[in-house]
Amino acid sequence: MQTLGQQARFASRGMAMATRADKDAAILAIADELEANVTKLIDDNKKDLEAGKDKGLDAALLDRLAITEGGVAAMAEGCRQVAALADPIGEVADMSYLPSGIQVGKMRVPLGVIGIVYESRPNVTVDAAILCLKSGNATILRGGSEAIYSNKAIATCIASALAKTGLPEHAVQVVGTTDRTAVGELITMPDYVDVIVPRGGKGLIERISRDASVPVIKHLDGICHVYLDNEADFTKGMAIAVNAKTHRYGVCNAMETLLVHEDRASEFLPPLCQEYLARGVELRGCARTRRIVTMNVATEEDWQTEYLAPILSIKVVTSIDEAIEHIARYSSAHTESIVTENYTSSRRFIQQVDSSSVMVNASTRFADGFEYGLGAEIGISTDKLHARGPVGLQGLTSQKYVVYGDGHIRQ
Amino acid sequence: MQTLGQQARFASRGMAMATRADKDAAILAIADELEANVTKLIDDNKKDLEAGKDKGLDAALLDRLAITEGGVAAMAEGCRQVAALADPIGEVADMSYLPSGIQVGKMRVPLGVIGIVYESRPNVTVDAAILCLKSGNATILRGGSEAIYSNKAIATCIASALAKTGLPEHAVQVVGTTDRTAVGELITMPDYVDVIVPRGGKGLIERISRDASVPVIKHLDGICHVYLDNEADFTKGMAIAVNAKTHRYGVCNAMETLLVHEDRASEFLPPLCQEYLARGVELRGCARTRRIVTMNVATEEDWQTEYLAPILSIKVVTSIDEAIEHIARYSSAHTESIVTENYTSSRRFIQQVDSSSVMVNASTRFADGFEYGLGAEIGISTDKLHARGPVGLQGLTSQKYVVYGDGHIRQ
Numbered sequence: 068m069q070t071l072g073q074q075a076r077f078a079s080r081g082m083a084m085a086t087r088a089d090k091d092a093a094i095l096a097i098a099d100e101l102e103a104n105v106t107k108l109i110d111d112n113k114k115d116l117e118a119g120k121d122k123g124l125d126a127a128l129l130d131r132l133a134i135t136e137g138g139v140a141a142m143a144e145g146c147r148q149v150a151a152l153a154d155p156i157g158e159v160a161d162m163s164y165l166p167s168g169i170q171v172g173k174m175r176v177p178l179g180v181i182g183i184v185y186e187s188r189p190n191v192t193v194d195a196a197i198l199c200l201k202s203g204n205a206t207i208l209r210g211g212s213e214a215i216y217s218n219k220a221i222a223t224c225i226a227s228a229l230a231k232t233g234l235p236e237h238a239v240q241v242v243g244t245t246d247r248t249a250v251g252e253l254i255t256m257p258d259y260v261d262v263i264v265p266r267g268g269k270g271l272i273e274r275i276s277r278d279a280s281v282p283v284i285k286h287l288d289g290i291c292h293v294y295l296d297n298e299a300d301f302t303k304g305m306a307i308a309v310n311a312k313t314h315r316y317g318v319c320n321a322m323e324t325l326l327v328h329e330d331r332a333s334e335f336l337p338p339l340c341q342e343y344l345a346r347g348v349e350l351r352g353c354a355r356t357r358r359i360v361t362m363n364v365a366t367e368e369d370w371q372t373e374y375l376a377p378i379l380s381i382k383v384v385t386s387i388d389e390a391i392e393h394i395a396r397y398s399s400a401h402t403e404s405i406v407t408e409n410y411t412s413s414r415r416f417i418q419q420v421d422s423s424s425v426m427v428n429a430s431t432r433f434a435d436g437f438e439y440g441l442g443a444e445i446g447i448s449t450d451k452l453h454a455r456g457p458v459g460l461q462g463l464t465s466q467k468y469v470v471y472g473d474g475h476i477r478q
Numbered sequence: 479m480q481t482l483g484q485q486a487r488f489a490s491r492g493m494a495m496a497t498r499a500d501k502d503a504a505i506l507a508i509a510d511e512l513e514a515n516v517t518k519l520i521d522d523n524k525k526d527l528e529a530g531k532d533k534g535l536d537a538a539l540l541d542r543l544a545i546t547e548g549g550v551a552a553m554a555e556g557c558r559q560v561a562a563l564a565d566p567i568g569e570v571a572d573m574s575y576l577p578s579g580i581q582v583g584k585m586r587v588p589l590g591v592i593g594i595v596y597e598s599r600p601n602v603t604v605d606a607a608i609l610c611l612k613s614g615n616a617t618i619l620r621g622g623s624e625a626i627y628s629n630k631a632i633a634t635c636i637a638s639a640l641a642k643t644g645l646p647e648h649a650v651q652v653v654g655t656t657d658r659t660a661v662g663e664l665i666t667m668p669d670y671v672d673v674i675v676p677r678g679g680k681g682l683i684e685r686i687s688r689d690a691s692v693p694v695i696k697h698l699d700g701i702c703h704v705y706l707d708n709e710a711d712f713t714k715g716m717a718i719a720v721n722a723k724t725h726r727y728g729v730c731n732a733m734e735t736l737l738v739h740e741d742r743a744s745e746f747l748p749p750l751c752q753e754y755l756a757r758g759v760e761l762r763g764c765a766r767t768r769r770i771v772t773m774n775v776a777t778e779e780d781w782q783t784e785y786l787a788p789i790l791s792i793k794v795v796t797s798i799d800e801a802i803e804h805i806a807r808y809s810s811a812h813t814e815s816i817v818t819e820n821y822t823s824s825r826r827f828i829q830q831v832d833s834s835s836v837m838v839n840a841s842t843r844f845a846d847g848f849e850y851g852l853g854a855e856i857g858i859s860t861d862k863l864h865a866r867g868p869v870g871l872q873g874l875t876s877q878k879y880v881v882y883g884d885g886h887i888r889q
Contacts, residue, residue, distance in 0.1 A: 080806070083830075083832065084829065084830060157829070163851065165849065165850065165851050167844070167849060169840050169844055169849070171850050171851065174828070176832065178862055178863070179832075179862065261862060261863075262863060282693075282863050300885065302885065303884070303885030306885055306887050307885065307886075307887060309887075310887035310888055311887075314887070314888050395491070404881075417585070417880055418495065418568070419494075419495060421494065421587065421590075421878070422878065423878055423879060424878065424879040424880075424881060425878055425879070425880055425881070426880075426881040426882075426883065427881070427882050427883065428882070428883045428884055428885055428886070429580050429881050429882070429883025429885075429886045429887075430883075430886065430887045430888050432887070432888035433578070433580055433881060433883075433886070433888055434879070434881075438576065438578060438580070438888070439576065439582050439879065440574065440576050440582065450693075451589055451590065451672060451876040452589070452672075452673060452693050452863065452864040452876065453863040453864040455876050455877055455878060455879075456877075456878065456879045457879070465862040465863065465866050466866055466867075467832070467833065467834055467835065467836055467866060467867065468834060468835040468836070468845070468850060468866075468867045468868070469828055469835075469836055469837075470815075470835060470836070470837040470838070470840050470844060470845075471837075471838050471839070471840070472837065472838065472839040472840025472841075472844075473714070473839055474711065474713065474714030474717055474718065474839055474840075475718075475839070475840045475841065475844070476717050476718060476720075476721035476722075476725070476840075476841045476843070477721055477725050477841050477843035477844055477849070
């Protein structure tokens with residue numbers, strides 16, 4: 068790992084100076100290599116799938132692990148989209164003259180070396196590599212052992228694409244060992260690694276956050292709430308509450324708890340619950356909810372749980388204040404949405420809810436880098452420092468002050 | 479400390495919602511309280527000064543510790559300047575409609591609770607308090623034991639100012655104990671403290687960075703370089719090289735190493751060295767420098783040293799590449815400046831030098847929050863994540879995504 072680290076640090080200096088043309092050419096070359104090697108990718112992926120079956124991985128995990136022809140096409144398409152994004156590096160903001168006569172601005176620069184630790188999905192290898200390349204960083208990728216053949220096959224495509232273009236050969240390095248101590252080393256090399264982005268389950272992220280001696284951009288729980296206000300539009304409220312829960316279940320921006328104002332509970336809950344039950348969602352409610360619709364009781368633990376499953380907890384609240392209080396107490400500060408036609412309530416909710424995304428009259432499912440126009444994302448940060456919410460190219464950069472003078476000295 | 483932490487966390491919620499008018503009123507009230515209590519401040523400060531003399535603190539330290547009438551006036555003036563700054567909170571950037579129809583922007587929000595650990599200078603108590611108030615944060619201030627009476631007197635002024643206005647009473651808390659374990663607790667309460675800003679010597683900052691379990695905004699060494707290019711203007715080069723070293727010695731943005739292109743060494747070095755010697759600066763040079771001007775030899779250790787004193791190391795380089803290489807190897811990535819009239823060299827230096835401030839034809843002494851127009855600074859970050867370079871109000875904030883829809887759901 069030390070050698071990989073040194074090589075990455077060296078490569079990062081070349082990456083910081085790479086032109087947009089070189090970076091885009093490399094990313095497009097990766098797309099071409101992936102498409103040219105689709106048969107090999109699928110064959111090598113089969114080795115992982117077979118080993119996974121032997122190890123008894125569950126169907127959902129095997130599904131995430133599988134590479135199909137369509138999957139390769141999607142990876143290549145992702146490359147072409149990232150190549151088309153503007154280059155964030157070198158962008159200068161807020162350039163202005165100060166009273167002393169110097170001109171000061173902030174120039175966007177790469178972070179340096181980004182270590183990415185992730186689980187099963189092999190497409191992360193491509194996504195992470197191209198986002199780091201586009202943002203001028205070198206990267207060390209450490210995928211899960213269950214995807215080792217797939218990741219090595221993808222790494223070969225990336226390496227041959229880099230070799231065909233002008234970028235440093237060690238700009239992207241895929242850790243070839245499945246040895247678990249490799250992760251421990253990667254996250255404790257502050258001389259060679261500037262930031263770690265873990266992608267995977269809560270256990271992985273908590274372990275890395277605890278053990279890392281380099282900064283970590285974390286992506287933790289999404290206990291997201293929708294609050295149907297007393298002035299909610301009925302049609303919008305129904306559509307958003309259904310979409311936020313049922314559009315996809317295993318995602319961090321799905322709603323886990325629905326809050327309903329008491330004035331509207333008997334109007335919203337019966338048709339909503341019917342819709343949820345029709346879609347196979349298990350419902351758990353507070354006492355007041357259960358007086359309107361029969362369902363299991365929601366316990367204290369329910370309010371604290373990210374189900375990532377077709378389960379929903381429901382609470383009736385007496386006011387927007389109680390809704391905001393409940394969110395302050397139980398939310399993981401990921402994404403919350405209010406449904407209301409009231410001007411003051413919408414402003415209060417936006418101002419007082421301290422989550423990475425706060426919405427009015429929109430489904431929590433929109434909390435996503437693509438939907439926010441970032442082009443792509445490397446994860447959704449639940450940290451408040453550096454990057455918060457969906458992290459795109461900008462989250463993988465820093466800034467430096469640039470100062471232009473004409474012989475200026477401090478008086 | 480747990481109690482202080484809980485109180486701060488509670489106060490931070492009130493602070494996040496405080497209006498600009500309330501925050502400015504509190505900051506102006508602090509200025510008034512300080513001025514009204516100038517005699518008490520000076521009297522209490524005398525207790526610290528006497529204790530310091532008994533403990534044998536050196537003259538420089540006692541000087542930093544002293545509160546004078548002029549010092550109180552400067553603190554009050556600082557308050558009035560910060561009150562006049564724009565409120566960063568609630569500012570929304572990049573609001574735009576996305577193809578789905580939702581409108582997305584980024585709203586600036588406070589970090590929450592900021593812990594500040596600092597040494598001797600009592601004016602930091604005021605500076606830190608007002609910057610945190612203005613940026614909507616609650617703060618816990620832990621000053622040095624040598625300034626305990628002074629800090630308590632200032633804390634009384636701040637408390638009575640807060641009591642007169644609408645802000646939470648625990649928005650600013652000054653730790654009243656000199657017990658050293660208090661720092662250890664403060665920096666390991668992630669539930670109550672969102673970020674730690676250490677201000678003081680290298681030892682303090684390294685200790686806190688090592689032991690903290692909450693994020694730290696660090697301010698480490700300033701090993702700053704000025705490079706006189708082969709196309710440097712002679713007058714600008716002389717002025718900048720003298721100013722960067724001699725304007726003040728004990729500051730992080732002072733030049734510690736001068737790099738001179740070989741083509742100009744015999745022109746620049748004799749008059750420059752004469753100027754330095756006249757001002758009492760000790761010179762240490764590389765072999766080529768010493769062939770031009772007699773001086774002590776600069777060792778490997780010199781290139782790695784932040785003197786914070788009237789000492790300068792000088793190296794003759796054969797090219798801008800060697801200058802950039804030397805900086806990459808020895809700089810602390812704080813501030814570097816090139817003096818040149820050459821377009822391409824100026825662009826290369828700006829692009830390739832990876833420091834928090836990179837300058838052309840300006841003295842490194844400009845690397846400062848006031849000089850950059852930030853209004854005030856809480857320190858100069860040598861980190862690349864979150865805040866880099868001089869940290870003003872913006873560095874004490876985060877952002878959240880705000881999303882406005884009209885019943886939008888994800889397709």
